[in-house]
Amino acid sequence: MDCLQVLLIQLTVMCGLGLIYPATGFILFALSTGKVFGDKDANNTVCYDELGCFPTSDPWSSVYRPLFPAPESPEEIGFTLTFFTRNTGPSILDGLTLGFWPEIKFNTTDFDVKRPKTYFITHGFYASGNSSWMSDMKDALLKKEDANIFIGDWGKGASNINYFQAASNTRVVGAEIARFIEYAKKKYKLDPSRIHLIGHSLGAHASSYAAKRIPGIGRITGLDPAQPGFEGTPKEVRLDKSDAQFVDVFHTNIRPFIPTFGFGLISAVGHVDIYFNGGLDQPECLIPKNVPIATLADIAKIKFSVLSHYISCSHTKAYQYFTATINNDCNIWARRAGRLRSLVNAVTFGNIEPITASVLKCSKKACTTSGFLASLFPARGVFAANTVSGYPFCDTDSERDKRILNEIGLEGDDDDDDEESESPKNEDSSGKDSTNESTTSKIPQVLKTIKTDAIEKPAESFLSKTKTIASKLPFV
Template sequence: MAAAKPGTGRQGEGVAAMLEELDVDSLLREIALSQQRLEERRKAFQEAHLEASLYHEKIIDVTEKIQEAKSVLEEKVVFLIEKEIHKDLLLKRQESFMIQKDKLLKERRELHYKQQVMKKEIDEEEEKFMKELQDFNTNYSLTSNRAELLQEKSKAEGQRLDVEVALLKKDLEEEISAAVSTTRSLQEEKVLISQKPQNDAECLRLKKELELYKNDDLKDMYESLCTEIDFLQQMLLTWVFAVAFLAVVQGAEVCYDRVGCFSDVKPWAGTIQRPLAKLPWSTSQINTRFLLYTRSNLNSYQTITATNPSSISSSNFRTSRKTRFIIHGFTDSGTAAWLSDICKKLLGIEDVNCICVDWSGGSRTGYTQASNNIRVVGSEVAYFLQVLSNNFGYSPANVHLIGHSLGAHTAGEAGKRFRGVARITGLDPAEPYFQDTPTEVRLDPSDATLVDVIHTDTGPLVPSLGFGMSQVVGHLDFFPNGGVHMPGCPQNIEIPNVNVDDIWNGVINFVTCNHMRAIKYYTDSIGNTAAFASYPCANWNTYQAGSCKSCPSAGCPKMGHYADTYRGVTGSSQVFYLTTP
């Protein structure tokens, strides 16, 4: 038998001794205590978990309250901004009124002075004539005959005055009779009033009226009326003189190389729609630029000009392609991102010459001036098309003009001056100074073979700040969402009696969302042939009622880039409605 290792026997003996000391009951108690401690720990963990859940719910509740408070604060901020803007507009309007007041006072003084001068000249002429007449009578011994004539004239004048006195007496008697009749009726009503409570509204009104008539002096009334008639006669004479003076004032005119002459007579000024006269700036001051994008230069434009045709021939412009011009509006620029974005989307689906027209030199001024500057810009575009035709044999039938706001009317001006343009697209054409004007002033169906228009801000300029035309001015006029308020845009605030130039001078640029939405709709339509199907309808309310969901035999036109695929175009205007997201 092998010998045991040293120490092994002693360890076995120790274990045996421990087992003897620990009996089964002690072991069970130890296990029970362990389970109890484990259960206590489990309960403690559950309580901690429940407490954590409660804190999480409190955090969510506090977060919601913070969001609500944030929303309320944002609403208050917007309200305060609107109030501040309204205040600025009122101050500008007050300043404008003061300027107009000073101008009118100055004009009044000038007219008064000219009236005095003219009166003096007339008196001098009359005195001169009477002296010549007296000399004539003296020289030819007609004094006795002259006396007879003067006597007859005095007699006739006396008879005329007698007739006038009789008429005045008759009028006075009628006035007295009417006053007596009124007094009697009031006396009768006074009896009725005495029977009514003293606080009765009708009683108080009649009592006050009776007191007025009771204290009225008919003679004073007659004298007052005579004084008023004399004043009105003097005012009539003054106005006749003023009108006669203004009638002889001729409208001004300016002429510029290559684009022609421009005047400020009707219909360009002096009308209800265009009350102020402004001559357009010169071509050098406006500095119209043509910025070319093609597939060869997607990210940077090439500047080309009709005054230097070699700049066109040396550029990426190709006569084998169609050409689409994009024209911006008031205070905007040809280098703004939305113009180049349209070019990039167009060049993504077709090989075209895309030209952004930059006239920021004439757009960033008062609105009245800018609305007249587009006449020169439109002439510049027409001159560009003429050079393309004469120097490169390029047909206007390959040209599409796209204009936003004032740019839409600029495109119309170009189409009037160079006939044969294939298409003009008006993106919410500007309303002020163009709504309800003659066709030579604004965009019109006669300006191109196809004129399609997107209306997105057709509410009235005052007080709703609607900047776009509600007037139908194309072959196809689209009114998405009714044409007044576009989804996602804030509701335009109402500001009564606002000045047009105040509106456009950057005071309320934040409310142009609806006006700019026409650009977004056109951009989104490029490459999306199924988008923006539109339906003919009498009005927006009828469309909303669901009565206009059928397409005509020519189909339903697509608002935007593919409007030219519609085969139902006629010589008259057609109106279409649709709903957009």
């Protein structure tokens, strides 16, 4: 029985209890996982040489992260970095793998801090540095520009069948990446502003933890950051726009983890958050229409290969889209969506609607491009993008590109009278970054602003159910 089968069994049990909202379901899912796999002391703090201490008290353990264990040791996680440049052979085996313990060993004359960028690419749950998408992305980046590229491999720590242990291990992974960056700063005078961290799923949060330790990181790209254990948590626990000078996030699988098998973060957490094809499911990733699903019994009848494809397909599209934006001259254009609407979608978990917008008309504040070149465009906020079927996922109409680029180059504000404008900083009068508050703290504010039964009732119900469940749990 593999990891995905175990997850499906647990999901089915939780759904069978009649759970509707993911916060409630996730709590019981975590409890069941702890009993199945065992768990470490919830109040344990572990310390590792060169990396520091990792407490498990609040905010690392909460109603959104019940029974999260302390991260495993560096030896158990087995993190490595493998270095590549244009001078390296094409195979993943041609890279130079660094030694980390007891001290960092990085002996090469090919590492050049004068190169425009230094990239760190990190995988997620149940993956490894040998994943083909990482090699594909590395090759695309090196074809595009002369760069230093490091592929992070924490396959031992990511392959723990207990997802919660793997999620906790990202804290050590982030610390290891930060440790090497500090080393490169001292030995080679590496400029953090030239660093671009790219992470998929749990790797996005690992990238966040690295950046939190290194002031001035240039950019983080989160490719469908993991949802379970991170949704609704404070910025210390998850990827956040305060982690780097520019943070862009791809959202491709924002369905609630329970009961609809979504693995991607729902909330907008970056300077630019792009929801692809509505954000819920991606084209070619749907369960066939001839497979009716009306009850849990219907799910049980679906072939495992079909169901596993459905669960992972949308989540993995994020890195496919990003790599395509490096490889091709056409753009996956995105247009700003209403910030308030996207926030309501995020907090009413059981009633998420696709986040959509049209690029029929653009301006410098309304439209941006997805992926590789996103940091060069001025627009900030929540965006929606549509892909075309099949690689390279972008419209190759050069006249359309010229029209949009011309509109973005025009002076003046965008004319979205029906949408709430969003400041790049999103600061309230106290100077506090309002977008860094937890999701639940924003629910009352949303309800004061919009008074419709379609929004108000689900949000109030979600908040009430979450608080009721939380009050009965012994660890809260």
